[in-house]
Amino acid sequence: MSQEKPVRKKILIAKLGLDGHDRGAKVITMALRDAGFRVVYLGVHQSPESLVRVALEEDVEAIGVSILSGSHEELVSDLIKLARERGVNVPIVVGGIIPPEDVLKLKELGVFEVLPPGTPLAKVVEVFSRAIGERR
Amino acid sequence: MTDLEKLRRKISEWESEVVLPLVKKVPERKKVFTTEEGLEVKRVYTPLDVEKWDYLEKLGLPGTYPFTRGIYPTMYRGRPWTIRQYAGYGSAEDTNERYRYLLSIGQTGLSIAFDLPTQLGYDPDHPLAWYEVGKVGVSVPAVTEMDIVFRDIPMEKISTSMTINATAIEILAMYVAVAESRGVPRAVLDGTTQNDILKEYIARNNYIYPPEPSMRYSVDLILYTAKEMPKWNPISISGYHMEEAGATPAMEIAFTFADAVEYIRWAKERGRVDVDAFAPKLTFFFAARTNLFEQVAKFRAARRMWARIMKEWFGAKDSRSMVLRFHTQTAGVTLTAQQPMVNIIRTTLQALAAVLGGTQSLHVNSYDEALSLPTEESVKLSVRVQQVLLYESGVVDTIDPLGGSYYVEWLTDQIEERAWKYLEEIEKMGGMLRAVKLGYPQREIARAAYEWQLKVENGEVPIVGVNTFAEPEVPKVKILKVDPVARERVVSRLRKLRGSRDGIKVRDALDGVRRAAEREEVNMFTPIYEAVKVGATIGEISEVLREVWGEWRAPEVF
Numbered sequence A: 001m002s003q004e005k006p007v008r009k010k011i012l013i014a015k016l017g018l019d020g021h022d023r024g025a026k027v028i029t030m031a032l033r034d035a036g037f038r039v040v041y042l043g044v045h046q047s048p049e050s051l052v053r054v055a056l057e058e059d060v061e062a063i064g065v066s067i068l069s070g071s072h073e074e075l076v077s078d079l080i081k082l083a084r085e086r087g088v089n090v091p092i093v094v095g096g097i098i099p100p101e102d103v104l105k106l107k108e109l110g111v112f113e114v115l116p117p118g119t120p121l122a123k124v125v126e127v128f129s130r131a132i133g134e135r136r
Numbered sequence B: 001m002t003d004l005e006k007l008r009r010k011i012s013e014w015e016s017e018v019v020l021p022l023v024k025k026v027p028e029r030k031k032v033f034t035t036e037e038g039l040e041v042k043r044v045y046t047p048l049d050v051e052k053w054d055y056l057e058k059l060g061l062p063g064t065y066p067f068t069r070g071i072y073p074t075m076y077r078g079r080p081w082t083i084r085q086y087a088g089y090g091s092a093e094d095t096n097e098r099y100r101y102l103l104s105i106g107q108t109g110l111s112i113a114f115d116l117p118t119q120l121g122y123d124p125d126h127p128l129a130w131y132e133v134g135k136v137g138v139s140v141p142a143v144t145e146m147d148i149v150f151r152d153i154p155m156e157k158i159s160t161s162m163t164i165n166a167t168a169i170e171i172l173a174m175y176v177a178v179a180e181s182r183g184v185p186r187a188v189l190d191g192t193t194q195n196d197i198l199k200e201y202i203a204r205n206n207y208i209y210p211p212e213p214s215m216r217y218s219v220d221l222i223l224y225t226a227k228e229m230p231k232w233n234p235i236s237i238s239g240y241h242m243e244e245a246g247a248t249p250a251m252e253i254a255f256t257f258a259d260a261v262e263y264i265r266w267a268k269e270r271g272r273v274d275v276d277a278f279a280p281k282l283t284f285f286f287a288a289r290t291n292l293f294e295q296v297a298k299f300r301a302a303r304r305m306w307a308r309i310m311k312e313w314f315g316a317k318d319s320r321s322m323v324l325r326f327h328t329q330t331a332g333v334t335l336t337a338q339q340p341m342v343n344i345i346r347t348t349l350q351a352l353a354a355v356l357g358g359t360q361s362l363h364v365n366s367y368d369e370a371l372s373l374p375t376e377e378s379v380k381l382s383v384r385v386q387q388v389l390l391y392e393s394g395v396v397d398t399i400d401p402l403g404g405s406y407y408v409e410w411l412t413d414q415i416e417e418r419a420w421k422y423l424e425e426i427e428k429m430g431g432m433l434r435a436v437k438l439g440y441p442q443r444e445i446a447r448a449a450y451e452w453q454l455k456v457e458n459g460e461v462p463i464v465g466v467n468t469f470a471e472p473e474v475p476k477v478k479i480l481k482v483d484p485v486a487r488e489r490v491v492s493r494l495r496k497l498r499g500s501r502d503g504i505k506v507r508d509a510l511d512g513v514r515r516a517a518e519r520e521e522v523n524m525f526t527p528i529y530e531a532v533k534v535g536a537t538i539g540e541i542s543e544v545l546r547e548v549w550g551e552w553r554a555p556e557v558f
Helices: A023-034 A048-058 A072-085 A100-109 A121-135 B003-025 B092-104 B116-120 B143-149 B168-181 B198-204 B211-228 B240-245 B249-271 B292-313 B342-356 B376-391 B406-429 B432-438 B440-457 B484-500 B503-518 B525-533 B538-549
Strands: A010-016 A038-046 A062-067 A092-096 A113-115 B110-113 B159-163 B190-193 B235-238 B282-288 B326-330 B361-363
Touching: A010 A023, A010 A048, A010 A072, A023 A038, A023 A062, A023 A092, A023 A121, A023 B440, A038 A048, A048 A062, A048 A072, A062 A072, A062 A121, A072 A092, A072 A100, A092 A121, A100 A113, A113 A121, A121 B440, B092 B110, B092 B143, B092 B376, B092 B484, B116 B538, B143 B168, B143 B484, B159 B168, B168 B190, B168 B211, B168 B525, B168 B538, B190 B235, B198 B211, B198 B235, B198 B240, B198 B249, B198 B432, B198 B440, B211 B235, B211 B249, B211 B432, B211 B525, B211 B538, B235 B240, B235 B249, B240 B249, B240 B282, B240 B440, B249 B282, B249 B292, B249 B406, B249 B432, B249 B440, B282 B292, B282 B342, B292 B326, B292 B342, B292 B406, B326 B342, B342 B361, B342 B376, B406 B432, B406 B440, B432 B440, B503 B525, B503 B538, B525 B538
Parallel strands: A010 A038, A010 A062, A062 A092, A092 A113, B110 B159, B159 B190, B235 B282, B282 B326, B326 B361
Antiparallel strands: none
């Protein structure tokens, strides 16, 4: 009989790029923790490089990045490229000030879901649960 | 029986005979009504709520201690607030064009938004910077770019506010260098550098160096301008970003004053000067939210507290040291991406709060800012909101028109009382620098932000278009996109500058910055000014300072 692997449900939350607005990232970290996830909160000023490194070290099952500076397209594109290169194949969720017309672009790049301003916490938790569930 | 006793009896009769039977039949909308601060709001306020209340002690008259009613004797009857929209994006040309547009539609002061690389001391071709060039503000890596930002703008006439903190000296030095190259001496320059590093650690996160060298850097700017640039406001001590991060009104003003107290202690010590030598030029920056009366009360409470702090804690003699001069911005976090036009109504109420609160300058957010940077069209509406308040509403014709409202006076007292408690808490910790290292204000703010969000989730805090009266689709609005060419333009010009300047002079000047940084007693302004003048870039100067001072890593907050 094979032993069932424990459910880890570990998520990495970070601010990607130089943007310092961390209210959303912190609130989401608290909400995910209250919902039973283990969250590694990496804080501000993260590069695609530092994010992928921590994702590997911590063996997370999903990555959530928050960007409010308008530089989401290039940053997320580089993050996904680097993650694939290093074999980090976990779903990536993007939150922040993302104009509606960019949502589709981000999804085409491979983003699992985009969470614009005003997204209810229940939806955030549901999206991460789905992201991890689909992976398993 | 005194009048108050009569009133007390009358109110109790009214509660039992009029109100109670009615609410049994038609209950009120909620069991408990609360403000955003969490204060329980009563059905009605009367003289009993300001019972032990001495008019002159609590309010005074406009322009007199404790300045509750306003800092000037005539307020807006004499001089209106400055209409100052925070703006900047892309390259220096884009921003210069936006400024000239703003001035053409009636803006009365400038406010520069710098991009994140400029704020964090990276040149635009640095790998971490490249993504962010020109995105949330203008890229100004060198004096040559500052010159373009101010092309055809009369620097001797206009007042310019600059949201710049970790690289404030570099940026002010560039501004001075450009002005002087046009024959405008630094002594006549009017404006403000935000230069408030403590709130960067607390809420805004655009810091570079650890707290101690950063405090020295900030205070050096304060001490330098006190001597050489009498019209310059060297610091804008900011609660705005704390409010944006989740702080309640009392936290916003208390944490701001705790920061201010720290700067004053450092400046007195480092400059060996009397508090009145620099305190008149300290300025402040707060948010205005939609909760109108509480926000007005916040501004009034803040003025009264500041006057008392300066007089009683620091022994200020000059009344200019005791007055709270502040800029206000409508609260960005209240903007919704859903039904964005509704934001115009929110910002109008917020701007009204700022004006009824006696602000000295005002930025009104644009309706599209939960989606992107504002367009010319949306910014114009923001300026018009201010003009309608100023020219049509009549709220500016008398000073502090809400003064004497039982409710607003009660709120003012309550907010002040709560703010003093926070301030005392931080004093007990040994001041804000220490509290920041312990993560105390960061934690309090994050907790408040989460509590707020939970209330939005359960509907306790209704937001029109988000959790009530929501519509399925986000309507299309025109969005400003930063032209990617701007980045290429900035970088190619920067490379040309690096190739054309006198390399030896730059190297010597950067050595001068390094030596100054290593010697605790030297003021940083002049060495940085010398470096900027010979064409050293913001990235080069910050790199030297990073080497000497190190970089700050935020403490674990949770």
